[in-house]
Amino acid sequence: MAKAVQQRTLKTRTKLLDAATAVIAEGGYEALRVEDVVKRAGVAKGTFFAHFKDKDALMDHLIGKEIDRHLDQIAALPAPRTSAEMTDALMPLAAFMSCERYVFDVILRHSGAAAQREIGPIAMTFGRHEQVVTDWLAQRPFRTDISAQLQAEGVQAFAIQAISLMFCSLHNSLSIRERLQVYLAAWLTPQS
Amino acid sequence: MAKAVQQRTLKTRTKLLDAATAVIAEGGYEALRVEDVVKRAGVAKGTFFAHFKDKDALMDHLIGKEIDRHLDQIAALPAPRTSAEMTDALMPLAAFMSCERYVFDVILRHSGAAAQREIGPIAMTFGRHEQVVTDWLAQRPFRTDISAQLQAEGVQAFAIQAISLMFCSLHNSLSIRERLQVYLAAWLTPQS
DNA sequence: ACCAAAAAGTGACCGCGGTCAATTAAAATT
């Protein structure tokens, strides 16, 4: 069996990823065209699709990597003691997720994988995110009537909602931070 | 000024919508091709795009209409007295929203409109949904430490989350109903 | 009834994601 992958493959993949990163640096995620990427990488179009199932898979990879970077930062933080602290801790990630409408759409599309086999980078980060928040909540329980895991799922749901409403003209009076703060307070420290 | 729209226009529009409905009835939303629709309607391709900004606008219209139908049913219901009753009341809508992965994606993409002018049918239904739930909550408060409006926003966030996780292999042990039931109980009737 | 202006409709064309039979390069076998 040994090495089934050739170095050539890795080199091509690196060229493609570097080219994609450069294209995105110039025009953002939405403006990325596969044809631009392959031209820049100096390979044929078909080669791209031998490395990535489709354009979405490339986005999944790149955006997933970026989310992971933010999660590294978040995981290194001490467990927040209040819902306000938790809001602050989650904000950098939320800011990235909302940097482009297209990026947010890609994230939502990939947040859950239909089949066990197809769990991609972004879906992985959602699992990781849930774990990080669950660990926080296990350390410093905000409310005790429901499990930390359930609370973490709620935190995720509210983060999505806060970002969604930021893109909505009917509800854009509050910033993501302000809205998330209100949600988390109501969810993690109910007063009745 | 008088009538700027000709009957011809309405007739063509009807033909397009009927054709689209027929195509969807045969192969579902995801399989809809604009070319099939115009062929069936007996008009040219360009005509389609004179009536709908793009394919997404057609989907927005058709799916929005379907959601509205469900909201009519829901609005006619008496205000639920428990979170379990609310879950039951919302389930038919949730079932439609999750009938196809593609449909759910379209709904998420259109749930908020970027500009005030561009509020489409689906975005309207989200406003209406929020209003219906807010009215319920105002009648029979579940918790009183936060506003009915805020509670309604949370209900929406959890409904989305419950559907999302149904499409996710990592979390598909529970049905939408079971998961939504747990969420709403924790959100509307916290015990601490 | 006639004509000019406005509205509606047409279809060849383009952009771009994605495919696949053919080609080339690398590894395995003799």
Next chain:
DNA sequence: AATTTTAATTGACCGCGGTCACTTTTTGGT
């Protein structure tokens, strides 16, 4: 070293959403 086998790459091609200069139809004014 020559040959077979397997992996990687290529680019012409396709499908389908979307555009636009042009034609046809309707309308409103005279």
